Amino acid sequence: MNDAPLSGSVSRADLLVADDENLKAEAPLFKPPREQFLGLRGSVGRYQSMFLGMVGIIALFVAWEIAHVMTPENQQKFLPSVGQVVSKIAYLFTEKGYIADVAKSVYRIYVSFFFACLFAVPLGLFKGCFAKIRALINPTVGGLRYLPAASFVPLLLVYFGPTDFAKLALLFLGCVFFLTALILDNVEAVPKELIESAQTMGASRWHIVFRVAFRSAAPQILDSMRNMIAVSWTYLVIAEIVAATDGIGAVMMRGARFLHVDIIMGGILTIGVLGVLTDLSFRIAGHFLFPYIRARR
Amino acid sequence: MSILTEHTGAANHAAHEQGQASGEPPLRAERVTKEYLGGSRVALDNISIDIKENQITALIGPSGCGKTTFLRLMAGLEYPTRGSVTAYGKPIMGPGPERGMVFQAYTSFPWLTIRENVQHGMKIQGFSKAEQRDRAEHFLKLVHLDEYADAYPGELSGGMKQRVAIARTLAQGPELLLLDEPFGALDAQVTWEMEEMAVDIIERESKTVVLVTHDIQEAIYLADRILFFTRQPGRIKEDIAMEFKQGRRFAKKEELLVEPGYVDMEKRLYTMMREEIQGRIS
Ligand SMILES: Nc1ncnc2c1ncn2[C@@H]1O[C@H](COP(=O)(O)OP(=O)(O)OP(=O)(O)O)[C@@H](O)[C@H]1O
Ligand SMILES: [Mg+2]
Numbered sequence: 001m002n003d004a005p006l007s008g009s010v011s012r013a014d015l016l017v018a019d020d021e022n023l024k025a026e027a028p029l030f031k032p033p034r035e036q037f038l039g040l041r042g043s044v045g046r047y048q049s050m051f052l053g054m055v056g057i058i059a060l061f062v063a064w065e066i067a068h069v070m071t072p073e074n075q076q077k078f079l080p081s082v083g084q085v086v087s088k089i090a091y092l093f094t095e096k097g098y099i100a101d102v103a104k105s106v107y108r109i110y111v112s113f114f115f116a117c118l119f120a121v122p123l124g125l126f127k128g129c130f131a132k133i134r135a136l137i138n139p140t141v142g143g144l145r146y147l148p149a150a151s152f153v154p155l156l157l158v159y160f161g162p163t164d165f166a167k168l169a170l171l172f173l174g175c176v177f178f179l180t181a182l183i184l185d186n187v188e189a190v191p192k193e194l195i196e197s198a199q200t201m202g203a204s205r206w207h208i209v210f211r212v213a214f215r216s217a218a219p220q221i222l223d224s225m226r227n228m229i230a231v232s233w234t235y236l237v238i239a240e241i242v243a244a245t246d247g248i249g250a251v252m253m254r255g256a257r258f259l260h261v262d263i264i265m266g267g268i269l270t271i272g273v274l275g276v277l278t279d280l281s282f283r284i285a286g287h288f289l290f291p292y293i294r295a296r297r
Numbered sequence: 298m299s300i301l302t303e304h305t306g307a308a309n310h311a312a313h314e315q316g317q318a319s320g321e322p323p324l325r326a327e328r329v330t331k332e333y334l335g336g337s338r339v340a341l342d343n344i345s346i347d348i349k350e351n352q353i354t355a356l357i358g359p360s361g362c363g364k365t366t367f368l369r370l371m372a373g374l375e376y377p378t379r380g381s382v383t384a385y386g387k388p389i390m391g392p393g394p395e396r397g398m399v400f401q402a403y404t405s406f407p408w409l410t411i412r413e414n415v416q417h418g419m420k421i422q423g424f425s426k427a428e429q430r431d432r433a434e435h436f437l438k439l440v441h442l443d444e445y446a447d448a449y450p451g452e453l454s455g456g457m458k459q460r461v462a463i464a465r466t467l468a469q470g471p472e473l474l475l476l477d478e479p480f481g482a483l484d485a486q487v488t489w490e491m492e493e494m495a496v497d498i499i500e501r502e503s504k505t506v507v508l509v510t511h512d513i514q515e516a517i518y519l520a521d522r523i524l525f526f527t528r529q530p531g532r533i534k535e536d537i538a539m540e541f542k543q544g545r546r547f548a549k550k551e552e553l554l555v556e557p558g559y560v561d562m563e564k565r566l567y568t569m570m571r572e573e574i575q576g577r578i579s
Contacts, residue, residue: 196374197404197462201418201469202394215408292408292449 112171128187162243321386355520363531397471418469
């Protein structure tokens with residue numbers, strides 16, 4: 001082909017020879033087409049992502065501020081401005097020992113969630129690994145999942161009174177059944193081939209349960225936990241509304257009694273911030289616990 | 298070879314060597330029938346066959362004819378509905394490290410590095426730390442992955458992952474290698490490289506191998522004997538010894554192509570495959 005180019009057409013080989021000198025020099029950097037702002041599944045840089053996140057938050061506050069300004073003067077105490085709420089939070093922290101309430105709520109969430117995990121992880125794991133355990137437990141747990149956690153409130157009050165334990169129990173009940181179901185799904189999604197190849201290595205049953213099935217599902221299990229603890233935060237106020245003396249929910253209830261909307265909104269804001277931090281802490285844990293996920297292309 | 302024969306592994310190996318001495322074949326299927334869906338689907342129909350020691354036996358046949366099923370019976374991952382499958386005269390009652398299996402899908406553990414993956418089977422069987430390290434190194438070199446020992450499977454290409462699976466299976470020192478379309482998911486050039494690598498390794502480690510494949514050329518190149526399955530229900534249509542190879546294995550695939558008898562064998566297998574496929578259409 002190179003020897004006898006068709007007359008009238010210039011073969012590629014000729015072109016290459018003609019520009020020989022040029023070809024030796026390093027080519028200029030290639031400029032890929034500029035990514036559209038809304039490119040499908042497009043990429044987001046680290047700083048761009050932070051920037052966009054901030055834009056979202058600021059937009060929310062701006063909308064809130066506008067709503068406040070547009071509210072008639074005599075109604076404004078029902079929709080305080082961002083500044084008022086933030087300064088109220090500062091006031092709560094400095095004058096009212098709000099930090100103790102926040103700490104109490106965080107404690108309730110984490111302790112109840114810890115016990116929920118203590119139940120749900122082995123239960124989900126064994127259900128996913130052993131058909132008979134699954135048959136034994138699943139109908140029960142599957143049904144309990146549909147009971148609204150709030151409906152337990154009167155029962156828990158009767159049993160345990162206005163104690164801390166009642167609140168922990170409610171938070172626990174609010175997420176343990178769902179968490180079990182999610183973890184069951186995670187364990188069932190472990191590829192059959194991984195388990196079978198462990199079997200052909202001579203692995204024992206318990207080795208496969210803990211070192212293969214659990215290990216394989218672990219990143220997804222952490223994700224399930226991250227999603228369920230968010231649900232747990234949403235139950236917090238319900239748990240602390242009833243006969244509570246401390247905690248963010250109690251502070252908000254007290255605010256409600258005196259129509260202190262700024263305190264209520266401050267509580268909502270606090271829970272939001274704590275929720276985001278919780279989510280972040282799970283993501284960071286995942287990042288360090290499962291370095292191989294980062295390697296995946 | 299040296300590492301394999303030297304190692305003084307776990308009890309099951311000792312038990313196995315006893316079996317080997319008895320003169321029983323490494324694998325024997327006797328009137329094996331496998332039914333699914335309560336008998337409404339017959340995957341394997343009354344198969345009787347011996348797998349011979351130190352041979353590469355290829356199972357070939359149209360899709361869905363029961364090749365994987367047969368291999369899984371030999372691995373002990375499933376049991377026959379009728380008949381029996383024995384290894385060195387003993388009925389197979391479950392999977393074990395003496396029958397290593399390479400699956401069609403990638404089965405490396407994603408949370409372990411390549412080295413840890415290769416060591417995992419040995420660890421389960423209680424090899425010493427030093428043995429684990431040495432053998433992992435040996436087999437990673439064999440599959441040309443020693444440079445990737447500390448990478449995670451997620452960083453590897455498909456062909457590399459499959460090489461990890463092969464190294465991992467070999468490292469646990471099985472008597473028998475069961476390979477289910479080990480190169481099926483790879484592109485042509487990688488498959489070809491891997492086939493040559495497989496010949497080299499099997500020759501060096503002198504293993505008994507059962508290989509499932511749908512690739513006629515691959516079967517002829519790798520196998521000493523081909524079992525051709527009929528389409529559903531699976532029976533052995535023909536048991537073909539690769540006599541034209543005269544017991545040789547070829548380091549390069551192109552050496553096979555010029556061998557007298559190769560073309561006839563390939564033609565014969567294609568004809569058989571066509572018969573099976575047309576049987577389905579009519
Ligand atoms: N768990 C199962 N339940 C029901 N039917 C099954 C099951 N496993 C296999 N079969 C059936 O048994 C037959 C043989 O399947 P098998 O996987 O052994 O085929 P194969 O020869 O390996 O095919 P391929 O070349 O496509 O991999 C098929 O008809 C399949 O549908
Ligand atoms: Mg198959």
